[in-house]
Amino acid sequence: MLTFLPYTLKSLWRHRTRSMLTISGAAVALLVFCFVGSVQRGLFALTENQEAGRSLIVFQENRFCPQSSKLPQDYAQTIAKQPGVADAMPIMVFTNNCRASLDAIVFQGMSTDLLKKWRKIELQSGAWETFARQDDAALVGSAVAARRKLKAGDKFTIGDITVMVAGVFSADNAADEGLIYTHLDFLQRARGLSDVGMVTQIEVHLNDGTNADAVAQAIDAEFHSGPVATTTRTKGMFQADTLSDLAELIGFIHYLGYACVGLVLSLVATTTVMSVQDRIKEHAVLQTLGFRPQRIFGLVVTESVLLSLLGGGLGIVAGMLFLAWSGMSVAAEGVTIAFRPSWQIALQGAVASLGVGVIAGLAPGWQAAHAKIVSALRHA
Amino acid sequence: MSLVEVVDVVKEFKSGEETIRPLDGVHLTIEEGDFVSLMGASGSGKSTLLNLVAGIDEVNSGHIFVGDVDTTQLTRGKLADWRAAHVGYVFQTHNLIPVLTAYENVELPLLLLSMSAAERAKRVEVAMAAVDLTNRAGHYPRQMSGGQEQRVGIARAIVTNPTIVVADEPTGSLDDDTTEQILTLLQRVNRELGMTLLMVTHDADAAQRATRELRLERGHLVENGKPILPRALRTA
Numbered sequence: 382m383l384t385f386l387p388y389t390l391k392s393l394w395r396h397r398t399r400s401m402l403t404i405s406g407a408a409v410a411l412l413v414f415c416f417v418g419s420v421q422r423g424l425f426a427l428t429e430n431q432e433a434g435r436s437l438i439v440f441q442e443n444r445f446c447p448q449s450s451k452l453p454q455d456y457a458q459t460i461a462k463q464p465g466v467a468d469a470m471p472i473m474v475f476t477n478n479c480r481a482s483l484d485a486i487v488f489q490g491m492s493t494d495l496l497k498k499w500r501k502i503e504l505q506s507g508a509w510e511t512f513a514r515q516d517d518a519a520l521v522g523s524a525v526a527a528r529r530k531l532k533a534g535d536k537f538t539i540g541d542i543t544v545m546v547a548g549v550f551s552a553d554n555a556a557d558e559g560l561i562y563t564h565l566d567f568l569q570r571a572r573g574l575s576d577v578g579m580v581t582q583i584e585v586h587l588n589d590g591t592n593a594d595a596v597a598q599a600i601d602a603e604f605h606s607g608p609v610a611t612t613t614r615t616k617g618m619f620q621a622d623t624l625s626d627l628a629e630l631i632g633f634i635h636y637l638g639y640a641c642v643g644l645v646l647s648l649v650a651t652t653t654v655m656s657v658q659d660r661i662k663e664h665a666v667l668q669t670l671g672f673r674p675q676r677i678f679g680l681v682v683t684e685s686v687l688l689s690l691l692g693g694g695l696g697i698v699a700g701m702l703f704l705a706w707s708g709m710s711v712a713a714e715g716v717t718i719a720f721r722p723s724w725q726i727a728l729q730g731a732v733a734s735l736g737v738g739v740i741a742g743l744a745p746g747w748q749a750a751h752a753k754i755v756s757a758l759r760h761a
Numbered sequence: 762m763s764l765v766e767v768v769d770v771v772k773e774f775k776s777g778e779e780t781i782r783p784l785d786g787v788h789l790t791i792e793e794g795d796f797v798s799l800m801g802a803s804g805s806g807k808s809t810l811l812n813l814v815a816g817i818d819e820v821n822s823g824h825i826f827v828g829d830v831d832t833t834q835l836t837r838g839k840l841a842d843w844r845a846a847h848v849g850y851v852f853q854t855h856n857l858i859p860v861l862t863a864y865e866n867v868e869l870p871l872l873l874l875s876m877s878a879a880e881r882a883k884r885v886e887v888a889m890a891a892v893d894l895t896n897r898a899g900h901y902p903r904q905m906s907g908g909q910e911q912r913v914g915i916a917r918a919i920v921t922n923p924t925i926v927v928a929d930e931p932t933g934s935l936d937d938d939t940t941e942q943i944l945t946l947l948q949r950v951n952r953e954l955g956m957t958l959l960m961v962t963h964d965a966d967a968a969q970r971a972t973r974e975l976r977l978e979r980g981h982l983v984e985n986g987k988p989i990l991p992r993a994l995r996t997a
Binding site: 662663668673674 | 812818837842843846848850856860861865869870873
């Protein structure tokens with residue numbers, strides 16, 4: 382079939398306006414498909430990764446927004462003594478918007494040592510020393526830096542909090558790139574002295590083989606009759622609970638992905654049908670020259686696949702570039718879902734484009750291949 | 762053995778409730794190197810007979826042998842392969858592929874046959890030279906006159922060195938001068954290249970260029986005023 386590729390390409394070029402419109406429509410649809418895919422993958426990565434099941438989040442009982450959860454910082458020392466616990470990490474969380482937002486800024490204040498130990502981050506610019514020696518220093522995730530156009534050395538103010546950007550980091554977990562890390566005591570004092578000695582949550586890291594549910598129950602039982610009762614869940618469950626409303630919405634928008642695929646199918650099939658109807662006589666001439674019906678079928682399907690792949694490829698590349706450059710994320714109640722490009726999404730898009738191209742070409746291909754030659758030659 | 766043997770071919774069409782039978786037991790023998798012209802009234806079935814010999818239409822009954830192959834017994838796919846190797850078709854309206862250059866149009870049937878690119882190029886050049894269009898190889902059909910398009914159509918028909926070239930009113934859409942050029946070219950194809958031709962025409966002058974003139978009358982072929990009989994009766 383490659384022998385006839387130049388003919389197929391020239392046939393597409395013959396009606397270039399129609400072909401371009403179809404390709405651009407398919408491109409837009411695949412761009413949306415990739416965006417929807419990245420939102421879903423972002424949520425999945427947040428709730429299903431290995432770390433999400435191997436660490437716990439201790440939150441104040443019956444509290445949901447980080448602004449309202451206040452735990453005594455010294456709970457961390459008690460928790461650290463529980464069997465199976467490797468580390469207990471007190472974290473102060475501040476967000477400028479507890480509701481779902483595409484531009485929420487989430488600060489996490491924690492000790493430098495624990496930050497280095499438990500967060501898999503790598504500085505793209507700036508230095509750890511600058512962060513360590515300056516009280517108001519902050520390490521800014523690359524997604525936030527891209528969104529807010531921040532670089533090392535900048536001052537950045539949000540609400541009552543002003544920080545100096547000591548570095549910009551990338552992280553293994555894309556959602557972490559939507560965070561800003563500060564010193565714990567800085568964030569505790571930033572909004573007055575009332576929060577000194579209090580933290581929003583305690584992140585508990587478990588030893589291998591430890592039963593996470595049992596430790597969670599033990600922690601909650603420990604503080605049940607204390608000054609502040611706690612609710613302890615695995616990190617994955619905590620994030621899933623926190624984002625439950627958003628997760629439902631994200632679960633629903635995967636239908637939008639299917640709709641995009643359907644749209645491409647409809648576009649490509651319409652164009653291919655029109656192309657075949659325009660060339661009934663031409664296909665009959667080809668059959669007269671000795672083209673087998675299967676070859677005619679193949680030519681039509683190839684044309685349809687090329688349209689779909691060209692449009693899809695364009696949309697996938699545009700989607701990946703957009704996701705990479707925009708650093709987009711959505712946050713709710715201090716938890717961030719990152720929208721990141723990935724080869725899995727690109728591959729899904731490419732497979733969808735290929736499948737749609739084949740399906741869209743089946744009916745017109747069959748029509749072209751099975752036309753009666755003599756009748757088709759009389760076609761105007 | 763004759764090159765083409767049409768044996769008792771019947772072809773019927775439905776036209777509403779009516780059944781039309783333009784070919785009602787047709788017999789025909791074409792020898793290698795013949796240039797046969799076929800005339801007849803409009804709707805007499807001459808193009809139908811040509812299409813049956815070319816293998817692009819199906820008989821209701823009867824047989825068509827080309828060489829030792831009964832083309833009426835071939836499946837659609839096999840028939841397509843057979844056409845690619847054995848039939849050159851010249852259309853009335855040229856029917857060149859508009860997105861391909863003259864060269865590419867002539868090369869197109871060769872892409873269906875297994876041969877090297879060098880052999881293909883050589884054959885195309887020979888065919889283009891035969892129709893005297895080497896200098897128009899890179900031109901698209903829209904950039905050529907009707908006569909030039911028809912010459913490209915003839916080059917496309919002869920490039921595979923087919924067993925038979927069929928031409929369906931090849932001068933039907935051309936002016937007198939161009940008609941003369943095309944008929945001369947078809948005669949050269951027959952005489953100089955030794956190819957067998959079957960040409961349908963409604964033009965008596967064009968028909969006289971052939972070595973044999975046939976007429977289709979009331980569903981039967983007539984040659985020199987006599988009906989063409991089955992081979993068995995002819996030899997008896």
